[in-house]
Amino acid sequence: MEDLGAVVVGVDGVGAVLPPHSPALPTTDLNSLVEALDPTVRWVTWSADAVAAAIRAGARLDRTWDVAEVHRLIHGGWAAGPELAWAATHGLDPQDVPSAPTGDLFDLLSDELPPEDLVRPDGHLRADAVSGAWLTTPQRCAAFAEAARQVARHQHEVRRAAGPRALATACAESAAAVLCVELESAGLPIDRAAASRLVTAAAGPEPHDVAEELASRQVRDAPVLAALPGTGHVDLRNPAQVKTMLARAGVDVPSTRKWVLEAQVGAHPVVPALLEWRRQERIATTYGWRWLREHVGSDDRLRGAWAACDGAAGRMTAQAGLHNLPAELRPAVAADEDWVFVRADLGQVEPRVLAAVSGDRAFAAATRENDLYSPVAAQLGVERSVAKIAVLAAMYGQRSGSAAQALRGLEREYPVAMAHLQRAQDAGRRGEPVHTFGGRRVRTDIPGSDGSDDDGRDTLSSARGRFARNAVIQGSAAELFKAWAATVRVAVRPLRSRIVLCLHDELLVHVPQEYADQAAATVDQALTDAARRWLGGEQVRFVADTSVVRRWSEAK
Template sequence: MAALVAFVTAPDGRGALVAGAGETSLELVGALAPLVERAQELEAAGSTRWVWWSAAADAVPLVSAGLPVARCWDVAEAHRLLVGGWEATPQVAWAAAHGLARAGLPEATRGDLFDFSAAHSTEQAPDATGSSRVVRADSYLDPDAGTASWRPDDATLLAWGRAALDCARAQEAALGEVAPRAVAAAHSESAAAYLCLELARDGLPVDRATAERMIAEAAGARPEDEADARRIRAERDRAVLEHTPGRETTDLRNPLQVKELLASVGVVVPNTRKWVLEPFRETHPVVEALLEWRKAERIATTYGYPWLDAHVGPDDRLRGGWTACDGAAGRMTAQNGLHNLPTALRPAVAAHGGHVFVRADLGQIEPRVLAAVSGDEAFAAATRADDLYAPVASALGVERPVAKIAVLAAMYGQRSGAAGEALKGLERTYPVAMGYLDAAYAAGLRREPLRTYGGRLIRLDNVLADGPAEAVAAYDAARGRFARNAVIQGSAAELFKAWAATVRATTRDLGAQIVLCLHDELLVHVPQENAAETRRRLEQALTDSARRWTGSTRVRFVADASVIHRWSEAKD
């Protein structure tokens, strides 16, 4: 078993390394550089699981030094599994792990004459755990500890490390009671949080010249000044307004004015969303022009030259912050366009010289996850096929497209039309899987919390909780639909992160670098000569991580992997 070693930091650039009782005795405190060197030695020796309050708060020095941490326990991510939601300060995580009431959390000191909380913060608990300098007499953590203004002395910083170890042990025990796979989920969630820092450090390779050209094609040449920018914008608008003479003053950025413009040519719509306008493409040329304008406008305003200048570095890497959990079902998120880059700009995501991308996405991931988490043996058998919809269609006696719609409708709560008829067949053929989804739906109606396969708490008391009396039934139904999908989507996110962590660990010696995690898709930047072996290991990593995640091989998971030079070369 790996020894727990805490690595914690203070805002003044110091840190502490602490190994607690029952492990190799270790207490080091001081400047970060020698602590990082000692951490590198411990990591090289193996059998260490690093503990920190959160990777974002404590692990940055290790990531900056290029330390490829193999095992870690992130207190914040473990708390998000246990309690759900996003908030995971050390004080909140400590209270939850030790069974302390959330309502009793002390407030941080404000430092003014009327702040009486300072007197309480100096009270100390008995020194049973060696962390009395940060644990108050009422068992709560010092509310100032870990904040930006906190200035601990050496002894207090060591106590902060001991408290992190104590919290991690309490969380591990609590997760062990929650679900069989919850502790393993905490391990992979923690690894994902460390990977997020590496993703932010390394960035996504970009071909700047191609990006400039594609922005110019969509939004016009780089403006010379503000007046030139207004001229280019007017030209972009003119391509739409030329189809409606007499309405040249319409502001295309004002939805109400756009509705009036469309109504003037006989296109009456409730709103101007893309999916509403799509059916009217052939009705009048202004609709097609408006939809094309939307694409160009998005690039010009969100992914134009200012975006390129601000977020793509001199090394031609697009960087943004990453998080391992969205605070809901547990999906990874990213900033600065890394998760929302328009398809039109994907050709600009290109491997650098001597490198390629190994790109893979999990095929039909949500229905395969449903087979695993529900324990439906008949549905699990369908996952043995490369295309699970084919055996499902055969079992239902319907065409494959109908079977696909039915399976997706079951997970998203649609029950009308052709999907509703096929759902009846699903319920007869795969009663265990459908019963699992129905139970989640019922919990949503009752606003009861649910847990994913890996133990993440999904709270439903604040999902569509308030609404007008006449809409209560609709809100309840919507919450039920959210619940039946959240247990699948959240479990799929856990499997994805376990897979990504395994890929990271097993391809490092090949010079491989994960540069993008997009829902169920991985993009790995690797030296060209190692591409084939990286692809093989990536596929093996899915088999291995899925077996560990499910505890069996009954459900087959597949990845569509390819070697490409540009992201746009990948199949959709």
């Protein structure tokens, strides 16, 4: 087994570093803790968030083992606190983990525990250690760090027994968790003046009181109401009233969702007016003036919390709108003066991942082309557009529509890939967990009834099946992406560059102008290297569309 160190940060900078073969190093300030972290050691943490103060103080932690992220890999779901990881390692019932003290009278009734004991008589960790309140001395931090190392050693054995890929995935997920802390700390560069202009164009001038805010709403509402004169007062933020208004115009829709309205765009002028209203309203209410005030700092950086796993298939998530920024606001994401962005977007990643995880050699051959859909179309004897729809429909469990016949062709020409998806779907329908390429356990036992509805809507088992069918691909793609991001994170550091955004399949790297071309080449090479390690070979080709831009909106 790899030698593991461990690190814990406690209260007010107190902490402890446990090198692999040396006595514990107690610390009373973050700087000394950071200096004690040998970059050649793989450091165990309960979670990247638990040592975020050290990361912000300069700890690189390029080689880590994140107990929480590995627990999520092994057991699925989101909950992965130290108490649960400890319980899982020691065969304890997770339902019996103690609750953190609340300070009320009921705490007086709880069993007394010697102040320096980390483990309770029932084998569980003491609750105030899990909450962090107990970590007030270097000695206590050292005991908590040793507990983390015990759990990590057990997890390491479990992942190693599952194979080299499972072990490598655990390391990449751990690195991604550290990257998440760095992303939140550094922030995304924003051109505040441009952002203000774009918000003004969509939401009107910044309101200074309630009256001005209401007036701005009326200005946004006016074009919609003018498209249907004589309707009287309609609250456009009330879906029931909007449906009634549309019915008066002869537009009968089951809901007011965007995709439903887009199908009716030629039915009446009120529909395109309503779609434009929706766009402006979203910016005004979600990405408007309050968003700028609360999330863009005085240093013109957009910051929000990041997570390396969504608790389902394992995709990265972010708050403060970082993962849902409207295209209209992307011109406001601008590099600093004398800096640029290297933007790289994985091309056709999910079908390429399907070829990799299924082991379908015929499908893998199609990935040798820059455009995977062209050789698939030729093999099926259909147009490229039909082949694309069929491949995407196969991964999402859609069997009707114009691509139905092409889907049957996929099953004939690429039976190994299609069988891989079908096995996942069958397991999901039964409520059984499925696993990604890197071994993440994805639960499909969604609560609810398996009965079908009278109106013909899909049963819960069907929904579970479709979720599982896509999760084995989407989750595997997320693992490849994080392995790539972790590789880029370290590779571009000598160029004074850093990742500032991870958006599903897309990386945005902030780079000094003089290193732009070198950084772009480094990002591309990192994909080749990460994919080879992730796949264990070069059977499948992965590609990225990489460009150098000043503003995010300039990327095509």
